[in-house]
Amino acid sequence: MQQPQIMGIVNITPDSFSDGGLFNEPHVAIDRALQMIGQGADWVDIGGESTRPGATHVPVDMESMRVIPVIREIIEANGEAKISVDTYKSIVARQALHAGARLINDVTAGTHDPEIFEVAVEHNVPIILMHMLGDPQTMQNNPQYDDVVKDVRQYLEQRVDAAHSAGVKTIYVDPGIGFGKTLDHNLALLRHLDAFSDLSDGIVLGISRKRFLGTITGIEDPSQRDQATALMHALLWHVPVHMIRVHDVPMHVQLRALSRSLL
Numbered sequence: 001m002q003q004p005q006i007m008g009i010v011n012i013t014p015d016s017f018s019d020g021g022l023f024n025e026p027h028v029a030i031d032r033a034l035q036m037i038g039q040g041a042d043w044v045d046i047g048g049e050s051t052r053p054g055a056t057h058v059p060v061d062m063e064s065m066r067v068i069p070v071i072r073e074i075i076e077a078n079g080e081a082k083i084s085v086d087t088y089k090s091i092v093a094r095q096a097l098h099a100g101a102r103l104i105n106d107v108t109a110g111t112h113d114p115e116i117f118e119v120a121v122e123h124n125v126p127i128i129l130m131h132m133l134g135d136p137q138t139m140q141n142n143p144q145y146d147d148v149v150k151d152v153r154q155y156l157e158q159r160v161d162a163a164h165s166a167g168v169k170t171i172y173v174d175p176g177i178g179f180g181k182t183l184d185h186n187l188a189l190l191r192h193l194d195a196f197s198d199l200s201d202g203i204v205l206g207i208s209r210k211r212f213l214g215t216i217t218g219i220e221d222p223s224q225r226d227q228a229t230a231l232m233h234a235l236l237w238h239v240p241v242h243m244i245r246v247h248d249v250p251m252h253v254q255l256r257a258l259s260r261s262l263l
Contacts (some may be wrong), residue, residue, distance in 0.1 A: 003260060005243045006252050007043040007084060008036030012066040013050045013058075029070045030077070037081055040253035043103065045245060046071055046096075049180070051107050074099030080177050081091065084128075090115035097123040097127045098100030105204075107132055107179065109159040117166035124171035133180025143180040145257045147250075152176070154201070160200050160254050173241055174204040178211060186212045190232075191241050193239045204240025207232055209247055230255055 012029045033044045047057040048066035065080055067085065074081050084103035085096035090113045093104050102125055109129035110117050120127045123183050131152045133143050145151045156173045163171050175189045207213065209225040217228050226248035233244060233252065238260055246252045 001065045002242070003256055004241045005042040005207075006040065006249060006256065007045050007046055007204075007243050007245045008033070008041035009245055009247050010036070010044055010046050010070075011050065011138055012046065012048050012070060026070050026073065027155040030073045032063075033070070033074050033081070033083075034077055034262045036249045040126060041249045043084050044074070045084040045086050046074075046101070046107055047105075048092070049087070050244070060089055063087065063089065063092050063094055067092065068099050071096055071099040071101050086204050088112045088116065090119050093119045094122075101125075103117060104128065106130065107176070109156070109163060111159070114162075114243050117168055119164075121167040121169075124169065125165060126172060126201070127168055128172045128174055129156060129163060129200075129206075130174035130206075131176035131179065133176075134180045140180065143182060143185065147186065148181065148185045148188050149195050149204050152189060154251050156196065156199055157190075171200040172204045173200045174203045174206060177207050186210075189237060193236065193241065195238055196246075203240070204243045204245065205233075205236070205241050206226070206245040226251055234259075 003189045009030050010033050034150060036044050046067050058068040071083050071085065074083060083101040084105050084106045085093055085101040087093050087096065088106045088108040093116050097119065104116060104120055105128040106116055107130045109131065134174060149229065152175050160171050160173065175196060177186050177189060191201060208229045209222040213225045214220055214230065221224050229246060230251045234255055244252065
C-alpha cells in the first residue's frame with residue numbers, strides 16, 4: 001500500500017486560521033521549517049497569504065517579502081530540504097523556485113494566474129492543483145453543487161488538462177476540503193477520494209485542523225484538532241493518497257510508522 005508523504009505547513013501570515021501570527025518573524029518560520037524536517041517531514045509548504053474563509057488578497061510584493069527570504073535561508077541551512085511554495089501568483093512562484101523551492105501549490109489551480117504553468121515548465125517542477133469554489137472571501141457563502149464529487153472531479157480534470165497542455169509534466173490534485181464546501185460536501189469527498197486517483201500523478205489531502213473536524217468533534221480551538229486530524233487520516237489510510245499537509249508532523253510520522261509495521 002502506498003504510504004503518503006508528509007508535508008509540514010508553515011504559514012508566514014498574521015491571519016491564518018490556526019497558526020496566524022506564530023511564524024511572522026523570518027527566523028521563527030525558518031526554525032519551524034527546519035524543525036519539521038528534523039521531525040521527519042518529507043516536504044515543508046511555505047505560504048505568505050492566508051486562504052482561510054474571509055481572507056483578503058495580499059499584494060505580490062508583500063507575499064514575496066514574507067516567503068522568499070525564508071525559503072532562501074532554509075535551503076542555505078539544509079540544501080536537501082524539499083520546499084513547496086503555497087502561492088497562486090506566478091511572480092512569487094518564480095522567485096520561490098529561484099530561491100530553492102521544488103514544488104508549486106496553487107489553490108486556484110492556475111485559474112488566477114495561468115502563467116504559473118509556464119513557471120512550472122521553466123523550472124521543471126511539479127504543481128498541486130486544488131479545487132476551490134469562488135475565492136476565500138466568498139467560498140463559504142452557501143456553497144452548492146449538483147453532485148460535489150462529480151463536480152469537483154470535472155473541475156480538476158479540466159485543470160489537469162490545461163496544465164498538461166501548457167507542458168507541465170508532474171501534476172497532483174487536491175479536492176480542496178473546506179474550500180467552498182459544507183460539512184456534508186467535505187464528508188462526501190472524503191468518502192470518495194478514490195474518485196480522483198486516476199486524474200493525475202497523485203492526490204494531495206489537506207484536512208489538518210479544518211473546521212469540519214471541529215464541527216464533528218466539538219473542538220472549537222483549531223490548534224487543538226491535531227489528534228482529530230491524525231485519527232481522520234488513519235481512517236482514510238486505505239486510500240492511495242500521495243501527500244498529506246499537516247501542522248503536527250511528529251504525530252503523522254508515528255501514524256505512518258505504525259501503518260508500515262502492519263504491511
